[in-house]
Every structure is written in structure tokens, then in C-alpha cells.
Amino acid sequence: MSTVKIFRLVYLDFFAKNSQTMVEYYTNTMGYRITEEKDGVTYLSNGFDHHNIVITPAEEKAVRRYGYQLDGKLTLEEVQEQLHSKGIASSLKIDAKPGVSRLVELQDPAGNVIELFTEMEQSAVGFGSSGIVPLKLGHVAFYAKNFQETIEFYRDALGFSFTDQIGVGFANFLTCNTDHHVLNVVASDETRLHHIAFQLKDASHQYVSSDLLARQGRPTLWGPSRHTAGHNIATYHHDPEENVVELYIDMDVFIPELGIFEPRPWHEVLPLKPKIWEALSAWGTEFELDLAKV
Ligand SMILES: [Fe+2]
CATH class of the missing domain: 3.10.180.10 (2,3-Dihydroxybiphenyl 1,2-Dioxygenase, domain 1)
Structure with a gap:
């Protein structure tokens, strides 16, 4: 069954x-x-x-x-x-x-x-004609109390796979499809949003989006930089309620049958398998905003 x-x-x-x-x-x-x-x-x-x-x-x-x-x-x-x-x-x-x-x-x-x-009404209103217009809502990261139980819940009851971690047990990446992560469960003693992330189409879309945000008084707070876990090139900004919003491209593709990520020229080793990372930026860049504490 x-x-x-x-x-x-x-x-x-x-x-x-x-x-x-x-x-x-x-x-x-x-x-x-x-x-x-x-x-x-x-x-x-x-x-x-x-x-x-x-x-x-x-x-x-x-x-x-x-x-x-x-x-x-x-x-x-x-x-x-x-x-x-x-x-x-x-x-x-x-x-x-x-x-x-x-x-x-x-x-x-x-x-x-x-x-x-199993089913949602497919309104098919079409993509927007102005603004950033992401390809899709890609993932969420949330601080979770009972984080160990929460990780097991998504893995054992809802069919998610564990991919990477940053820090032992700190940021825990889970997926339910071939995206490197759909959930990032961050260890905490309280439950609240860490960030929400939208996929863009390419680097040029990312630059144009940062320009648009700057014009609207929304500075880029972190990035662009390539993450370690997921290898997505990410930028982060605040929405009007100061929720952290990530815009990204180039997310790793997980192949569950092989337990590896689809090989990419920027991977540190081949084949790349789920592992524990230390840093946030694969480029070694540090930013004023500490993403581990937003
Ligand atoms: Fe993210």
C-alpha cells in the first residue's frame, strides 16, 4: 500500500x-x-x-x-x-x-x-506583468521548537527526505521532490518563520529584482552569494512586516534514487552527497546580516 x-x-x-x-x-x-x-x-x-x-x-x-x-x-x-x-x-x-x-x-x-x-482549483490567472514575478514559491525555513520531533514527523509521516545540515542539527534541510530543500527546520525553543524563498529564472532576473527592491526602499540584506547547502545563489530582503524573503536561482537537484545531487561544476566533490556543512556561503563571503540569527 x-x-x-x-x-x-x-x-x-x-x-x-x-x-x-x-x-x-x-x-x-x-x-x-x-x-x-x-x-x-x-x-x-x-x-x-x-x-x-x-x-x-x-x-x-x-x-x-x-x-x-x-x-x-x-x-x-x-x-x-x-x-x-x-x-x-x-x-x-x-x-x-x-x-x-x-x-x-x-x-x-x-x-x-x-x-x-490532493487537489486545488487551478485558477490559471497567468503570471504577473510587473514586479519580480518569481517562477515559484520554493521553500520555507522556520525555527521550530521540538525540532527533532518535527524533522522526524516530516520524514516519517509525510514522506520527506533529509538532505543536508548546516551545523550539527542546527539547520536541517528536507525535501519532498527533487529540489534540494522544500523545508529548512532550524533548531530553536520557539516556532516562527526564519525565511520564505522564491525561485527566480536566472542571474539577470536576480539583478533586476534587487534593482527593483532598491527603488522601493528594500535593500538587499545578504547576498548575492552561493550557499553551501543547496548551492543556491541567494539574496535576502525584508517584506513590509520584516519577514525575511529569499530570492534564489541554481538550487541543487536531488536524485533520491542515487542519494546524490545532480553534478554541477561548482560542487566541491563529485558526486555530492547529503552532508553537514559549516559555513553559509560557498564563496566565503561574510555579510553584516547574520542569517543564522534572523
Ligand atoms: Fe532559503
């Missing part, structure tokens, strides 16, 4: 103190399109899915809700059964939110709310 398998991170739900400013950032700066506004909540799409970013007005900023798509080999009821057999409680929600008619809601050990579904 198949096991529960997530293959894609589809959306994040930002609880925003100033939701209108966040919506403006995601439309004017990031080039996302609004697909629906309901009960004060704004749903934004990168071009195809009903939503990839949700902005919910709140007293305090937070990200506590993540949406993942399952491979569809199991029904949601079968998914619930398997989770139940591992001692994980979940509830089936019907027509609870726009764009996803059936979803299973549960909590990870860090306290994040996770929504699992």
Missing part, C-alpha cells in the same frame, strides 16, 4: 498586522495576482494555483499555516488512517476555504498548522 507522500509546498498563510501593506507588497513588488478576497483574507497566486500566498489580518505577525499537495495515491480518508496509526490526530475539512474543497488539517510537533490536499 502507498504511504502518505507530499510532493509540493503550495502556500503559506501570513498573519499580518498591516495586511493591506502586505497585499501591496505581494502584488506590486512580487508580481502576484489576487484571485479571491473573502472575509478580509486575501488569496494571491503566482500564476496557476488558486493561491500560493494568503494574507490574513491579525494582531501579531506570524506564519502558522502551510498548504501541501499530496501525490493523490491515497484518498484523504486513507491519509487520515495512516496518520492515526502513527498517533497523529487530523481532521477532514470540506469547503472550509476558497480554492481547496477538501483538506486534512493537522499540526506538526512545532505547532504549525498543516493543510494537506
